[in-house]
Amino acid sequence: MSLSLDATTDGRAEKALPFFSKLAHAGVGDWLFRKLTAFFAFLILFLACLTAFTLWKASVPSIHKMGWSFLTSSDWDPVQEIFGSVPFVYGTLVSSFLALLIATPFGLGISLFLTELAPMKMREPVAFMVETLAAIPSVVYGLWGIFLLAPFMRVHVDPILIKTGLPIFKGPSTGLSLFTAGVILSIMILPTITAISREVFEAVPNAYRESAKALGATNWETIQLAVMKPSKVGILGAVMLALGRALGETMTVTMVIGNTPQVTTNLLAAGHSMASVIANEFSEAVGDIHVAALAEIGLLLMVITLILNVAAHLLVWLTTSKFQR
């Protein structure tokens, strides 16, 4: 049995005592320290409310002026003060989903390799490599994207894609495109998918794997039946968290997406994203409405990532705590 002081300070009998003798009993220091740390914890809740409220307040002029057409219009004209968010939302969604499409199989493959397959000696270096990918600042990715990845895509990858004749790949390409943005984002969210799905896979009890092996399953069948199947929900959570990362990524996308507000099904054309339009225009916005419209895009971005994050964290918690019981 563990001795817990909480039992004496929170006990029911204590509530009957008057305030000051309660203090004397529990010790003023204990009471103060607990309240002090609780206050700092409360500040986190306050910060969340402050963020939401400030954004909303900053975007009020635009909400009043544009109303719902902000969400449905694809005109963005700061001079005429007409603002519609469609091209930016479109660019953000397309580049992020493209990134997910590429990064999910790779991320799951790597985390399966790390938790199930790799020899012990290889696990640490591979994990270190993925962590290093996560540590590189986004502006450095952007620099690499402009001068290395974009020319590489233009010369080597895009011509092959154009040759396939698919309507989503139409030339000529400049290298600065939705597609390049998706590729570079996939590299950046790879560590997120890998780290979280690894956490989920590691939470699967070994008894599951042993049972599958005992029935004669091969390595891959064990992974399918005993590892992937029970952690389905957690994998979904990992993918959603990575999507949240991709949606909010600013600098890298700004540097390779081409910054042209248009809605096109051609992935090799330039696009724009919610975060990049804020980065490009906020500091030199021409009027109050322009600033408010950019803030409203920020608000929209926050609402989307908020919903994603809440759902994703719940899913990851559900899976990992299921195994712990």
Next chain:
Amino acid sequence: MVNYQTYRRWTDRTMVFLCGTAAFLAGIPLVSLLLYVLVQGFRRLDWTFLTSLPTPVGVSGGGMANAILGTITLVLIASCVGLPIGIFAGIYLSEYGKKNRFAWMVRFTADVLSGVPSIVTGIVAYTLIVKPMHNFSALAGGVALGFMMIPITTRTTEELVKMVPHSIREASWALGISQWRTILSIVVRTAKNGILTGVLLSIARIAGETAPLLFTAFNNQFWPKGINEPTASLTVQVFTYAISPFKDWQDQAWTGALVLLLLVLSINLSAKFFFKNSRSLLR
């Protein structure tokens, strides 16, 4: 039947091979990026670059000394804002927040806050500080970065303080030491290296941030006169030079990226070192 067995064996081999290949392929962009930054950045890396101010286009020489100083200033301001809140909230969650609804809410909010895009934090800092004060400032940039630090530090501190075995607390209580003294002088002391790991990781994370600084700290070609002035930072300077059409500036962007990368990776590595130390202490 035999066919099915071969099918199973070959599926197994192919999938295992593909998982390994995925790990190998992920190394390619990493190696390419690190090598390219190293090679391109090294050409301009010298004493002048680290100690002189930026020069106008066409004037040779010039460096990023003010940007390096600016990044350090911003990190310091951010630490003043973010660390006390993060560390104390982390201690609360670990020591008092086992089964309590308030702590659950705080934990969840911290997780969700760490997913808020950094550019959004920038807008918040702009509205709260830049707008009322009518100018861009290091203070606003530092506060934006500080906001980002809070959730990261909170969660890592919580995790690492939790790793201190319960028996150590019990031993301290048995000696008649009050709970708060136990937490501060025994538990936190034991977890010291762990907390330092969390602090270093969050510093490494914010030192590489660009987006929230674009319209809070802005940029400056000269030495800053105080924290109420617009301030250059390595990240914003690299961005500005990277998208400029001038060859000389682009070269400097690479060197700036190299300095930034060395800074961030070395902070990360030292965090790892402290973490290893902290684990051996706890065992």
